[in-house]
Amino acid sequence: LFALNGLLYILFNLASGHVRKFFLTLSDAKQVHSMVAYYLRLRKQSPQDGDYNPLQKMAYTGVFVVLTPLVLFSGMAMSPQLNVAFNWLPAIFGGRQSARAIHFILAFGFLFFVFGHVFMVLTQGFLNNMRSMTTGWYREKIQIRKEAPRALPETRPDIARALREEAPPAPEKTDAPGEALRAEDGVPHPVLQLRPMQRPSLLYGRNRRKRKMSTPNLKLNRRQLLLATLHSTAAVALSGCEKTFDSLSESETVQSILASAEQANRRVQRMLTTRNKLAREFTQEDISPIFRANGNPPPMTMDYAAGAKNDWADWRLDVTGLVQKPARLSLIELKSFPSRTQITRHDCVEGWSAIGKWKGVLLEEILKLVRPRPEAKYAVFRCMDTDSDGNNYYESIDLIDAVHPQTILSYELNDRPLPVDNGAPLRLRVENQLGYKHAKYIRAIEFVESFEKIAGGKGSYWADQGYEWYAGI
Amino acid sequence: VNVPDEPLDLVYRHNRVTRTTHWLNALALLILLMSGLQIFNAHPLLYWGNTSEPEKAFFSIGAANDDGELRGYMQLYGRQIDTTGYLGVQQGDFAPSARAFPRAGSRFPATIRLPARAAGTFSSAGCSH
Numbered sequence: 158l159f160a161l162n163g164l165l166y167i168l169f170n171l172a173s174g175h176v177r178k179f180f181l182t183l184s185d186a187k188q189v190h191s192m193v194a195y196y197l198r199l200r201k202q203s204p205q206d207g208d209y210n211p212l213q214k215m216a217y218t219g220v221f222v223v224l225t226p227l228v229l230f231s232g233m234a235m236s237p238q239l240n241v242a243f244n245w246l247p248a249i250f251g252g253r254q255s256a257r258a259i260h261f262i263l264a265f266g267f268l269f270f271v272f273g274h275v276f277m278v279l280t281q282g283f284l285n286n287m288r289s290m291t292t293g294w295y296r297e298k299i300q301i302r303k304e305a306p307r308a309l310p311e312t313r314p315d316i317a318r319a320l321r322e323e324a325p326p327a328p329e330k331t332d333a334p335g336e337a338l339r340a341e342d343g344v345p346h347p348v349l350q351l352r353p354m355q356r357p358s359l360l361y362g363r364n365r366r367k368r369k370m371s372t373p374n375l376k377l378n379r380r381q382l383l384l385a386t387l388h389s390t391a392a393v394a395l396s397g398c399e400k401t402f403d404s405l406s407e408s409e410t411v412q413s414i415l416a417s418a419e420q421a422n423r424r425v426q427r428m429l430t431t432r433n434k435l436a437r438e439f440t441q442e443d444i445s446p447i448f449r450a451n452g453n454p455p456p457m458t459m460d461y462a463a464g465a466k467n468d469w470a471d472w473r474l475d476v477t478g479l480v481q482k483p484a485r486l487s488l489i490e491l492k493s494f495p496s497r498t499q500i501t502r503h504d505c506v507e508g509w510s511a512i513g514k515w516k517g518v519l520l521e522e523i524l525k526l527v528r529p530r531p532e533a534k535y536a537v538f539r540c541m542d543t544d545s546d547g548n549n550y551y552e553s554i555d556l557i558d559a560v561h562p563q564t565i566l567s568y569e570l571n572d573r574p575l576p577v578d579n580g581a582p583l584r585l586r587v588e589n590q591l592g593y594k595h596a597k598y599i600r601a602i603e604f605v606e607s608f609e610k611i612a613g614g615k616g617s618y619w620a621d622q623g624y625e626w627y628a629g630i
Numbered sequence: 631v632n633v634p635d636e637p638l639d640l641v642y643r644h645n646r647v648t649r650t651t652h653w654l655n656a657l658a659l660l661i662l663l664m665s666g667l668q669i670f671n672a673h674p675l676l677y678w679g680n681t682s683e684p685e686k687a688f689f690s691i692g693a694a695n696d697d698g699e700l701r702g703y704m705q706l707y708g709r710q711i712d713t714t715g716y717l718g719v720q721q722g723d724f725a726p727s728a729r730a731f732p733r734a735g736s737r738f739p740a741t742i743r744l745p746a747r748a749a750g751t752f753s754s755a756g757c758s759h
Contacts (some may be wrong), residue, residue, distance in 0.1 A: 251678060251679065252679040252681075253680045503672070508670070511682065
């Protein structure tokens, strides 16, 4: 939505030639410092020439040319499937975690821009701006006559008196705002106009001639307003919205929209990735000292303990379902298949990453052995671990990912037998997806046409809890 | 103060496309920023590079157990700022809990006290495996 909308806005502005008005040019860049000085009240004359001043242009250009593309690319650099499609993507940010850091920092850049933008709207006449934002019509001039006196009578008797004495001159329109402004050499910043030493007639003279640019019309003390904006933004951002947000994300309509977005996302990402393109593989030096383990605690059932005896000598992998030739394999048999060793990065949905060296049998070899029937669409991995409610962990992938050259059933991590924390005796590695797809403690693989009748029906323990089944993201 | 009775002088300043795109943009940004904060909360640490070793995070929001008192902090390049009541720790229904950005309706700043056994580490809800 954000991207489409932004694209529409940019296209429209390009088409209408509006862009020229707010894009920073070289000559504008030279004036940025004088605009800063002007805002800091160090300089009396605004260097503005046109509808937007150099600082505004800098902010808008920054958002469009720097912030938006960077935030999009750093976001995409976190997607496992897109990392397979475009290996260089995380690298340009200096690594996947760097991309994540930059992504969050840029998000605060947006927040800063929005805050500044809204602050300007509030200070430059809230109601009038709201009118033009909803109806398109912005009221000029009249507001000066109405509001300036209303805001001042008690505190500024001098101005109020002067206002009564001096009838406002007849409105005089000018279509060249830049010229009008330039002609006003020596007129102080509008904020200063309300100071007692200021001649009220000047206040009129200036505002009357302005067009298009919003008229500075401060009614609140600037500091109060700043604090109020800050507080309300913080309050809205941190509390009110989250409840709405939580209930929103639980609503069924939103869920179905998100589900179709997930489908579309999977199709687009698959399209972008050449079949069998590999995820980046790292070197021995890149391996994380500790490969973090998450999720359910290691299964502590009698079965699991019994299986672990004698290096899993009695453990068997059952391969069943829609296959020509079901199989029952021991760990030693699995190790006798051709193996693949890969040093890859594991990306958790939480945000952390770890690099490990995995050795295992290609899942494709198992497929060749059992020969799935044509109607089989998914491989479901049955695991031995359970959550605190006793629900068994399970995962599933489709047969496209199942035959990917990096999809392995791993029995070794960093040249040692798979530790219990990392899924002993056997875990799945599916390198184009997030960590939760990499099922641990596997006891069986079942080939199915649909997973609707399995557990929650969404195809995976976490998908049943509302996570995406497709975690190429 | 008498106000001169003159007709309104309205200028058509924003066209329809500008207006609708801006409002949609505000909505989209709000959703993106809020969901972004939720995502950040799952692992409130930032690193440079490809991997994440918690002790190498250049920025983190967390909670530490300080003699039975859960203390929220924000860390940037090794410098820690105490943010108890704002970030890192929030007052839950029964006891304070560790959480980077506070949840809706939490009173803050909140003074926080809890028994020593409630260790202030972030639970890893979400990612399994």
